Amino acid sequence: MSSSEGGSEPTDTREEIMEATYRALCEHGYANLTMQAIADEFEKTKAVLHYHYDTKNELLAAFLEHLLDRFTSRLDVDSDDPNARLDALVDELLLGLDDESGEDREFHTALLELRAQAPHNAAFREQLAANYDLLLDMLTTIIDDGIEQGVFHDVDAERLSALIMATMLGGRVHQITLDREAIALDVREVLEDEILADLRSEAE
Amino acid sequence: MSSSEGGSEPTDTREEIMEATYRALCEHGYANLTMQAIADEFEKTKAVLHYHYDTKNELLAAFLEHLLDRFTSRLDVDSDDPNARLDALVDELLLGLDDESGEDREFHTALLELRAQAPHNAAFREQLAANYDLLLDMLTTIIDDGIEQGVFHDVDAERLSALIMATMLGGRVHQITLDREAIALDVREVLEDEILADLRSEAE
Numbered sequence: 001m002s003s004s005e006g007g008s009e010p011t012d013t014r015e016e017i018m019e020a021t022y023r024a025l026c027e028h029g030y031a032n033l034t035m036q037a038i039a040d041e042f043e044k045t046k047a048v049l050h051y052h053y054d055t056k057n058e059l060l061a062a063f064l065e066h067l068l069d070r071f072t073s074r075l076d077v078d079s080d081d082p083n084a085r086l087d088a089l090v091d092e093l094l095l096g097l098d099d100e101s102g103e104d105r106e107f108h109t110a111l112l113e114l115r116a117q118a119p120h121n122a123a124f125r126e127q128l129a130a131n132y133d134l135l136l137d138m139l140t141t142i143i144d145d146g147i148e149q150g151v152f153h154d155v156d157a158e159r160l161s162a163l164i165m166a167t168m169l170g171g172r173v174h175q176i177t178l179d180r181e182a183i184a185l186d187v188r189e190v191l192e193d194e195i196l197a198d199l200r201s202e203a204e
Numbered sequence: 205m206s207s208s209e210g211g212s213e214p215t216d217t218r219e220e221i222m223e224a225t226y227r228a229l230c231e232h233g234y235a236n237l238t239m240q241a242i243a244d245e246f247e248k249t250k251a252v253l254h255y256h257y258d259t260k261n262e263l264l265a266a267f268l269e270h271l272l273d274r275f276t277s278r279l280d281v282d283s284d285d286p287n288a289r290l291d292a293l294v295d296e297l298l299l300g301l302d303d304e305s306g307e308d309r310e311f312h313t314a315l316l317e318l319r320a321q322a323p324h325n326a327a328f329r330e331q332l333a334a335n336y337d338l339l340l341d342m343l344t345t346i347i348d349d350g351i352e353q354g355v356f357h358d359v360d361a362e363r364l365s366a367l368i369m370a371t372m373l374g375g376r377v378h379q380i381t382l383d384r385e386a387i388a389l390d391v392r393e394v395l396e397d398e399i400l401a402d403l404r405s406e407a408e
Contacts, residue, residue, distance in 0.1 A: 029324065109323040116320035118381040119313040120233065129382045162387070163371065163394040170374030177322040178333045183366070190367040195398060 017042060017052060018066040021059060026106040030113035035059075060114065061123035067111075068131045075138065082146030083200060089139060090196070094168040094188050108176050136161050143199065152199050160199070167191055221246060221256060222270040225263060230310040234317035239263070264318065265327035271315075272335045279342065286350030287404060293343060294400070298372040298392050312380050340365050347403065356403050364403070371395055 020041035028037050035056050039046035053059035075089055096104045118125040139161040146152030171187030174180070224245035232241050239260050243250035257263035279293055300308045322329040343365040350356030375391030378384070 031324075105323075109320075112323075113320045115377070115381050116313075116317045119309075119316075119383070120235075125381065125383055129384070132378065132382055159390070159394045160398065162390055163398055166374035166378060166387075166391045167367065167371045168374065169377055170370035170372065173319070173373055173377060174336065174370060177319050177329065178336055179323070179329055180333070183370075186363070186366055187370045190363045194364060194367055 013044070013048065014052060014062075016044070017049060017059070018063060021063045021066075022107065025063075025110040029106070030110045030117070033060075033110075057121065057123055061127045064114070064124065064127040064131060068127075068134060071131075072134070072138070082142050082149060082151055085142045086139075086146070086196065086199075089135075089142065090164070090168065090188065090191065093135070093165075094171055094184055094191070096172075096184075105176065108172065112173060112176055132165070136165055139164060146199070153201050155199060160195070164191070164195065167195075217248070217252065218256060218266075220248070221253060221263070222267060225267045225270075226311065229267075229314040233310070234314045234321070237264075237314075261325065261327055265331045268318070268328065268331040268335060272338060275335075276338070276342070286346050286353060286355055289346045290343075290350070290400065290403075293339075293346065294368070294372065294392065294395070297339070297369075298375055298388055298395070300376075300388075309380065312376065316377060316380055336369070340369055343368060350403070357405050359403060364399070368395070368399065371399075 017038070020038050023041040024033055024038045027041075028034075033056070035046065035049060038056075038059070039049050042049060049059075053062060071092060075085075075092060079085060079088075096108060114124060115128065118128050136158070140157045143152060143155065143157035143161060147154050147157065167187065168191075171184045171191075174187075175184040221242070225242050227245040228237055228242045231245075232238075237260070239250065239253060242260075242263070243253050246253060253263075257266060275296060279289075279296060283289060283292075300312060318328060319332065322332050340362070344361045347356060347359065347361035347365060351358050351361065371391065372395075375388045375395075378391075379388040
């Protein structure tokens with residue numbers, strides 16, 4: 001899934017560039033992000049950065065793909081239990097790392113700015129659409145598995161997944177843009193009570 | 205509710221500035237919006253613009269307030285029927301004008317960029333929070349009225365409203381950022397089937 005997988009470039013360098021991009025985004029935000037700011041977070045030279053990515057746009061589209069890898073690797077919960085996998089995915093997408101450092105908030109603020117550029121930027125839009133499709137597919141698979149195992153109520157898994165994806169994004173955007181930490185947690189609770197509890201009802 | 209209500213400035217001038225701002229946002233987007241671009245859409249001089257608003261930020265915060273007025277005046281449906289009022293609010297916030305000109309898409313793209321600035325901009329954040337609170341309150345009132353009239357199922361109206369607000373925003377942002385026109389319509393349908401139909405179930 002990673003762009004470096006099977007490529008001739010060392011995976012480590014690309015991984016280091018992605019980590020540098022993450023740190024630079026948290027520190028400077030999207031609006032003030034330059035190739036130099038990313039290079040400052042990177043142990044190798046700026047020339048190495050430009051060797052891998054011609055432009056900032058190209059690097060940021062690759063970064064969006066990297067985020068998807070990061071999300072999905074974190075979501076590899078060691079479980080066949082659809083309930084646990086559903087919780088892990090919703091907690092990750094709606095609540096995020098929920099760390100104390102504030103880095104998560106800064107990162108999601110920068111991600112929202114990147115998202116807001118998508119209508120003007122085909123590379124961002126295509127990568128966000130690929131991320132959406134893959135996460136929607138993961139959620140749909142979890143729900144279908146739960147239906148098959150008899151622990152979830154029978155529903156149209158893909159339609160319900162689209163609703164849950166919209167709710168998670170909206171809850172997250174409200175949290176970030178209104179500066180109300182509690183909103184994502186509140187939305188997580190009501191999502192559970194009003195939608196997920198119904199889905200899980202066969203298990204009770 | 206309008207900032208000009210009861211003020212000494214003629215309402216018409218402020219209204220004209222707001223309409224000019226709307227047109228300039230649709231044409232230039234948030235990133236390329238200047239006071240001059242707004243003045244170009246305005247029939248009076250740029251000096252009149254600056255007489256009313258010192259800075260672009262101040263003008264845009266007032267514009268967010270104006271949007272709320274516009275939304276709420278459109279939502280004054282001539283009906284006491286909670287079902288009709290619920291439909292009008294959800295259709296407006298999730299589907300928008302749905303016009304053929306593409307102006308609605310351009311406008312919502314600019315609005316998303318404004319939203320993405322909110323974490324860095326206290327005036328935008330405060331106005332967006334006021335808009336959120338008022339729309340949440342409108343939705344909560346509609347649901348409470350429906351419960352009182354016996355046409356809606358008994359629920360915690362404010363909690364359900366927060367969920368619906370998140371779903372509507374997320375559906376809209378997915379539609380704009382992934383360039384998939386159908387997403388908002390799809391989310392509208394599933395929101396109806398999975399959440400609103402349950403709410404309306406007492407009426408059947």
